[in-house]
Amino acid sequence: MMLCEKCQERPATVFYTEVINNKQKKMQLCEVCASQMQAEGFGGLPQMNLHNFLASFWNQMSGVHPFAPKTKEEEACPSCGTPESLFAQKGLFGCGDCYKHFGDRLEPLLRRIHGSSAHTGKVPVRSGGKVLLARQIEELKASLRYAVAREEFEKAAELRDNIKKLEQQL
Amino acid sequence: MSIRETVNSARSGWMKADSPAGDIVVSSRVRVARNINGFSFPHLLGQEKAEQVMHGIQAALGNSDLKTELELTRLTELSPVERQILVEKHLISPDLLHNHEKKAVALRDDEVVSVMVNEEDHLRIQSLLPGLQLEKAWELVDKVDDGLEKTLEYAFSEKYGYLTACPTNAGTGMRASVMLHLPGLVLINQIRAVLTAISKLGFTVRGLYGEGTEAHGNLFQISNQVTMGHSEEEIINSLNSVTGQLLAQEREARKVLIRERREQLEDRVGRSYGILKFCHVISTEETMRRLSDVRLGVDLNLIHGVNPDQLTELIVKTQPAYLLKQHGGELPPAQRDVLRAEVIRKEFNREG
Ligand SMILES: [Zn+2]
Ligand SMILES: [Zn+2]
Numbered sequence: 001m002m003l004c005e006k007c008q009e010r011p012a013t014v015f016y017t018e019v020i021n022n023k024q025k026k027m028q029l030c031e032v033c034a035s036q037m038q039a040e041g042f043g044g045l046p047q048m049n050l051h052n053f054l055a056s057f058w059n060q061m062s063g064v065h066p067f068a069p070k071t072k073e074e075e076a077c078p079s080c081g082t083p084e085s086l087f088a089q090k091g092l093f094g095c096g097d098c099y100k101h102f103g104d105r106l107e108p109l110l111r112r113i114h115g116s117s118a119h120t121g122k123v124p125v126r127s128g129g130k131v132l133l134a135r136q137i138e139e140l141k142a143s144l145r146y147a148v149a150r151e152e153f154e155k156a157a158e159l160r161d162n163i164k165k166l167e168q169q170l
Numbered sequence: 171m172s173i174r175e176t177v178n179s180a181r182s183g184w185m186k187a188d189s190p191a192g193d194i195v196v197s198s199r200v201r202v203a204r205n206i207n208g209f210s211f212p213h214l215l216g217q218e219k220a221e222q223v224m225h226g227i228q229a230a231l232g233n234s235d236l237k238t239e240l241e242l243t244r245l246t247e248l249s250p251v252e253r254q255i256l257v258e259k260h261l262i263s264p265d266l267l268h269n270h271e272k273k274a275v276a277l278r279d280d281e282v283v284s285v286m287v288n289e290e291d292h293l294r295i296q297s298l299l300p301g302l303q304l305e306k307a308w309e310l311v312d313k314v315d316d317g318l319e320k321t322l323e324y325a326f327s328e329k330y331g332y333l334t335a336c337p338t339n340a341g342t343g344m345r346a347s348v349m350l351h352l353p354g355l356v357l358i359n360q361i362r363a364v365l366t367a368i369s370k371l372g373f374t375v376r377g378l379y380g381e382g383t384e385a386h387g388n389l390f391q392i393s394n395q396v397t398m399g400h401s402e403e404e405i406i407n408s409l410n411s412v413t414g415q416l417l418a419q420e421r422e423a424r425k426v427l428i429r430e431r432r433e434q435l436e437d438r439v440g441r442s443y444g445i446l447k448f449c450h451v452i453s454t455e456e457t458m459r460r461l462s463d464v465r466l467g468v469d470l471n472l473i474h475g476v477n478p479d480q481l482t483e484l485i486v487k488t489q490p491a492y493l494l495k496q497h498g499g500e501l502p503p504a505q506r507d508v509l510r511a512e513v514i515r516k517e518f519n520r521e522g
Binding site for chain 2: 079082093094096110115117118119130131
C-alpha cells in the first residue's frame with residue numbers, strides 16, 4: 001500500500017495532478033491531504049510552486065553567464081538590501097527597484113517565463129510616466145499614415161501638428 | 171451586511187448556476203497584483219511598515235468612489251475559524267493567513283470583489299463571478315484599480331509594467347482563471363489528453379482526480395501562465411477561447427455518455443443522490459465526488475427537484491472550518507463526518 005506523499009501517515013487514494021509549463025507533476029495523496037490541497041489550491045492561484053523553478057533557473061543562468069566578481073555590497077539592491085543570493089533562494093524580489101538593479105540578468109529570465117520582456121498592457125495614469133504619451137503618439141502616427149494613404153491632406157496636417165505637440169512633451 | 175455575515179453564510183455572489191455556461195463553468199476569476207512605490211514588498215516588511223501600507227490603502231479606498239463598497243478589515247479582527255471560512259469560500263488566499271497580523275482584506279457585500287492587503291504583493295485585487303464572465307470580472311477589477319490609483323503611486327516600470335514580488339506576475343500582474351466541472355471528460359477517460367493539450371498552449375491546469383474514473387469533485391482550474399507581452403484583453407480572450415473549446419468537448423462527452431451508457435450513468439448519479447440523501451457518516455472526499463455526480467445528473471435532466479446553486483453551496487457548507495463555525499467549537503474528525511452527513515441530509519430532504 002502506498003502512503004500519502006504529504007503526511008506519510010494515511011494510505012494514498014487520490015492522484016493530485018498539476019500541469020505547469022508542459023510538465024506534469026503528480027502526487028499521491030490521502031483523502032485528508034487531498035481535500036486540503038483542493039481548498040488551498042483552488043482558493044489561491046498557482047504560483048507559489050513557481051518560486052523554486054525560478055530560483056533554480058536563475059542559478060542555472062548564473063553558471064552560463066558568470067559575472068565579474070563583485071563585493072557583497074554591490075550585489076545587494078541598494079533600496080531594499082535584497083542580495084542576489086536571496087532571490088536565487090526564494091524567487092522573490094524585495095522591492096520595485098530590484099527590477100532596475102538586477103535588470104541585465106532579469107531580461108533573459110523574463111523572456112524565458114513570458115516569452116517577452118516588454119509590458120504592453122494597462123498603464124497607470126499616476127506612475128505611468130511617458131508610456132501613455134508614447135502610446136498616444138503611436139496611435140496618431142497610425143492615423144496619419146491612414147490619412148495620407150487616403151489623400152486626406154487637411155486631416156493629415158492636423159494630425160502632424162498634434163504629433164509634434166505631444167512629442168515636445170516627451 | 172458585514173464581513174461577519176459573510177462568515178456565517180455559505181452563500182456567495184459567485185455561486186449561481188443560472189449564469190453563462192453555468193452548467194460547466196463554476197466560476198470565473200480575475201486578479202491583479204499591485205505594489206506601492208517606495209515600500210519593500212510584503213515579505214520584507216516589519217509590523218510598522220506593514221501598518222503604513224494598510225493605512226495607505228484604507229485611505230485610498232476612502233478617497234475613491236469605492237468607499238461605500240469596500241472597507242478594510244484586519245485579519246486580527248477575525249477569529250482563526252472565520253479566517254479559514256474566507257479561504258473555503260475562495261474569497262481570500264491561504265497565503266493571507268500566514269503572518270496575519272500584517273494583513274487585511276476588503277470584501278464587497280455580494281462577495282464578488284475582494285482586495286487583499288500584504289499578501290505576496292501589497293495589493294491583490296480580485297473579482298470572482300459565477301459562470302463564464304471573465305470580461306465582467308476584469309471590468310470590476312479594473313475599476314477598483316483605477317479608484318485606488320487616484321491616491322496610490324504604484325511600483326511601475328515603463329518597460330516591465332507593474333512590478334511584483336515574483337517576476338512570474340510582472341507586466342499586467344494579472345491572473346485570470348476559470349473553474350470547470352468536467353465529469354463527462356473524466357468518465358470517458360479523455361481528461362488527461364485534453365488537459366495536456368491545453369497546458370501546451372500556455373495555460374496552467376490544476377485538478378484533483380482519483381484512480382481510474384473515480385473522480386474527486388471533477389473540478390479543474392485553468393489559468394494563464396504568462397503576464398507580460400500581452401494586454402489584459404488578449405489574456406482574457408485567449409482564456410475565453412480555450413474555455414470555449416473545453417466546453418464543447420465536455421458537452422460532446424456528455425452526449426456520448428447519454429447515448430451509449432445511459433443506464434450506467436443514471437445508476438451512478440441515482441446512487442450518489444441516494445447516498446447524499448440518506449448518509450449518516452461521510453468524508454469531504456466522498457461528499458465532493460457524490461455532489462459532482464448529482465450535479466451532472468441535474469445538468470442532464472436525470473435528477474429533478476435539486477437546485478444546482480444548492481450543490482455549490484453544499485461544497486462550502488461541508489468544508490471543515492465552516493462545519494466548526496456552525497457547530498460552535500472543536501470537533502474531532504469522526505464527529506465532523508457525522509455532522510457533515512447531517513447538514514447534507516437536511517439540505518436534500520428539505521422539499522417534499
Ligand atoms: Zn496525507
Ligand atoms: Zn530591492
